[in-house]
Amino acid sequence: MDLDLRKLRYFVAVAEHRHFGRAAQALFIAQPVLSRQIRAFEQELGGPLFTRSTRSVELTAAGQQLYDEASRITTVVDVALRRVREAQRGEERLVVGFSPGLHVSDAIRAFTASRPKVEVDVLPLRWWERDAPLRDGRAHVGYLRRPFDDSGLRTVPIGHETKVACLSVTHPLANRRTLTSADLDGEPILDGRTRRMYSLEEKFELIASGQGIALVPVSVAGSYSRPDLVYLTVTDALPVEACLVVPEGNCPAHVRDFFDIATATLRRRSDGSEGQEKARAASLTHAPSAD
Numbered sequence: 254m255d256l257d258l259r260k261l262r263y264f265v266a267v268a269e270h271r272h273f274g275r276a277a278q279a280l281f282i283a284q285p286v287l288s289r290q291i292r293a294f295e296q297e298l299g300g301p302l303f304t305r306s307t308r309s310v311e312l313t314a315a316g317q318q319l320y321d322e323a324s325r326i327t328t329v330v331d332v333a334l335r336r337v338r339e340a341q342r343g344e345e346r347l348v349v350g351f352s353p354g355l356h357v358s359d360a361i362r363a364f365t366a367s368r369p370k371v372e373v374d375v376l377p378l379r380w381w382e383r384d385a386p387l388r389d390g391r392a393h394v395g396y397l398r399r400p401f402d403d404s405g406l407r408t409v410p411i412g413h414e415t416k417v418a419c420l421s422v423t424h425p426l427a428n429r430r431t432l433t434s435a436d437l438d439g440e441p442i443l444d445g446r447t448r449r450m451y452s453l454e455e456k457f458e459l460i461a462s463g464q465g466i467a468l469v470p471v472s473v474a475g476s477y478s479r480p481d482l483v484y485l486t487v488t489d490a491l492p493v494e495a496c497l498v499v500p501e502g503n504c505p506a507h508v509r510d511f512f513d514i515a516t517a518t519l520r521r522r523s524d525g526s527e528g529q530e531k532a533r534a535a536s537l538t539h540a541p542s543a544d
Contacts, residue, residue, distance in 0.1 A: 348376050350387065416490040441465035444468075
């Protein structure tokens, strides 16, 4: 069976919206047309992809497996087509992916000063994607935190960060000056392993409403300051390593140039960075002591 990319895109839209009407609106097609295309796709694959009811649309086990694969397939196709068009127009483009809280502006400024004709974009990475955008082509270079699969990737360590606990200001532990891992035993941790993968924005809203806590790198805490949250140092939490990452192999010249410039920029910034990070962690732990 030949894979119909149009039907695959329709399927992805329904899977993401969990609603035929909203998916049809996003695709700019009529809902009956979308429903017919999905049913035809299910017939071609030999089984249902969705469990439908009057209130919801849920993925079957086969549908979930297809969604996991389809997201990668459509992304790779979209990236390939974009790069073909760029090559036809003689354009050079650099996409820098970065994990929340990691800053790329210094390296981009240094790079654009030497390669002003290269169009530079940035791609904020969701924490669960890790190295995927470098492998599917969405990003040429990445600023990533471990853990990630570094097979086939060239990595340069760029530092370590401590983690802090993010709690609601109404949490019983919120008035402590510091915490240990033992203090967090039994607390609902919003890390995506037990329920779902939360975006940072979702995490912080749930934490503020008293639905759990999270452990986040100190740079993330500094970027998401809000009055209904408090960040406390976890004294025995292991630090997390951040890396500059690029795929190994035949990278375009402008990607190699950025990698070299970024590496040099990061080395210049490394002097004194450990003390700055400790000061930033201390500044976040501002609640009065109740020990």
